[in-house]
Amino acid sequence: MIRRSLLTLSRSSHATFCVTKNNLSASSLLKPPAPTLEENEISLSITSAAFTANNMTYAHAGGPPLNYWHFFPPPNPQLRSLGVIPVWGFGTVSESRSPDVKEGDTYYGFYPMASDYQTLPIKANPHSFTVARSDPALAAVYNTYLNTNTDPFYQSPSLEQPMMIFRPLFLTSFFLDDFLALNGLFGAQRVLLTSASSKTSFALAYMLKRRGVEVLGLTSEGNKKFCEKLGLFSSVVGYDEIDTLDAVDTVVVDMAGSHAVNVALDKVLGQKLVRNIGVGMTHNTVVGGDRSELSEHAVATREFFFAPAWIKKRIGEDRDIVNVAAAEAYAKFVGKSEELRWLDYQVTEGTEKWADVYNVFAGVGGKKVQPSDAHILKP
Ligand SMILES: NC(=O)c1ccc[n+]([C@@H]2O[C@H](COP(=O)([O-])OP(=O)(O)OC[C@H]3O[C@@H](n4cnc5c(N)ncnc54)[C@H](OP(=O)(O)O)[C@@H]3O)[C@@H](O)[C@H]2O)c1
Structure with a gap:
């Protein structure tokens, strides 16, 4: 009922x-x-x-x-x-x-x-x-x-705080990694994450790094040091330095959802932007609506990743993917975050x-x- x-x-x-x-x-x-x-x-x-x-x-x-x-x-x-x-x-x-x-x-x-x-x-x-x-x-x-x-x-009462913070975010990162792996990184050489300092981004950087993928982090000037300290990104670039990026085949995973950042990436990467996967909107700008100033290529290569939909599909193919594969990866990740190097609760x-x-x-x-x-x- x-x-x-x-x-x-x-x-x-x-x-x-x-x-x-x-x-x-x-x-x-x-x-x-x-x-x-x-x-x-x-x-x-x-x-x-x-x-x-x-x-x-x-x-x-x-x-x-x-x-x-x-x-x-x-x-x-x-x-x-x-x-x-x-x-x-x-x-x-x-x-x-x-x-x-x-x-x-x-x-x-x-x-x-x-x-x-x-x-x-x-x-x-x-x-x-x-x-x-x-x-x-x-x-x-x-x-x-x-x-x-x-x-x-x-795992234990002492790990309740990391569980509340990370479980939904880590699961998103785990399944983004899964999505990228199943798609062969869309043929790209590297992955670039916006809002690199967000927990979802750095959990994804952690997963990608484990598979030897080159991951660049894009963040605000004030958050560059935090991203560098994590030791998860091959390099960290400020939003105001986007024009210094090399134009090589890149998958962008966009947590920030900022139109200005996407326009700047379009300008510097051009046809080398193989896929732009919209995930979040940390910058509080509504994504999906504003497409002005973006090239046709940038619009055509943009897609939205909704973790619940991908998780549902993957559970249909492998019933244990959450309770076994994701749970094991999560336990390892949270073990690291418990070093309290990463976060202040x-x-x-x-x-x-x-x-x-x-x-x-x-x-x-x-x-x-x-x-x-x-x-x-x-x-
Ligand atoms: N599509 C899905 O299924 C799915 C699932 C889970 C999460 N997500 C999305 O992933 C994103 C990240 O979430 P999170 O919880 O991991 O974030 P978080 O850790 O709380 O993110 C903090 C970072 O976001 C940026 N930021 C936050 N608030 C801001 C503000 N008011 N103005 C400007 N920048 C701000 C800053 O990063 P920078 O300085 O590095 O930009 C900040 O360091 C969210 O938008 C979330 O909805 C999507």
Whole structure:
């Protein structure tokens, strides 16, 4: 049975962080009264979640075609101008009216940016439960919540922070690497990553480097040192130095989604740009729309990579690709990130303080996103 996704309360201190859909600079905290659970419903207390540029992109892609606003629509139709940003994190079952989901168990998954999540599992077993969204067209990969007792990615409580930050990003990088490998790098000699300092980019650089692929990183002047310190790129180039690149066959993997950067790459690479794979929009510019100033070749060689769609296809070909191959690669990668050379984990506790983190990514208040920061939100 498909039900509306209830973003409601299971305790009096419940709070939901909302943003104004048509003005992402504005955020607010909703504190509606606690509802009671209906039969088979469960309520989870969200214990912690990560916030990176990826979550900001969910807000930018809140409307069609990706419709991230449809995951957690506010319960009250009068609040439809507000959007709730999805975050990856952990929730512990605080109350259950489902015979298949036990109170006290903890699940990793896709949560609203809130203190609690009330939902109706439509399928459950000891390892996971699955929910139906109000919009059935949303990618299914977001609908399953994994019990930490049996999840192959869950290693220990001490690795929960890297898991929240990296699991969705690393999986994207793992499958981008898979996509590039299966396509023989489109015949290119090297891969160039924009927003090289982003976690998705440097996780991809890590995967490509393991296979001996030459990877160039393109980043802001201020983030060059961070990228160099990672030791994952064969060279790091600033956005203002794009005209110094050699024109050799190159696949661009574009995390920044900046039209200006793509125009500059088109100018210097010309026909040597063999493929431009659009992945993200860290620079908060909407990709796909603006094609002015790009050559016909640049437009023809651009494609969008949507990790959930590629993962679905690959699971159809190899059922174990996520739980075995990706889980093994993830464990090795997170082992490295745990050296704490790469990131500083910053924990922000209290829903009323979440706006401080959000504002940095939304460009409110003049603070810059620091690539070494890994933000964890706790209610
Ligand atoms: N297509 C898919 O399926 C898929 C899946 C996962 C992730 N993604 C996308 O991959 C991108 C990277 O996500 P992430 O979570 O890895 O990012 P992140 O680590 O939080 O990225 C931080 C970096 O992004 C750039 N940046 C961030 N905010 C900015 C701002 N307000 N203005 C200018 N630059 C900003 C800066 O890099 P530079 O200085 O190096 O530019 C910064 O160091 C996101 O757009 C995400 O949505 C896509």
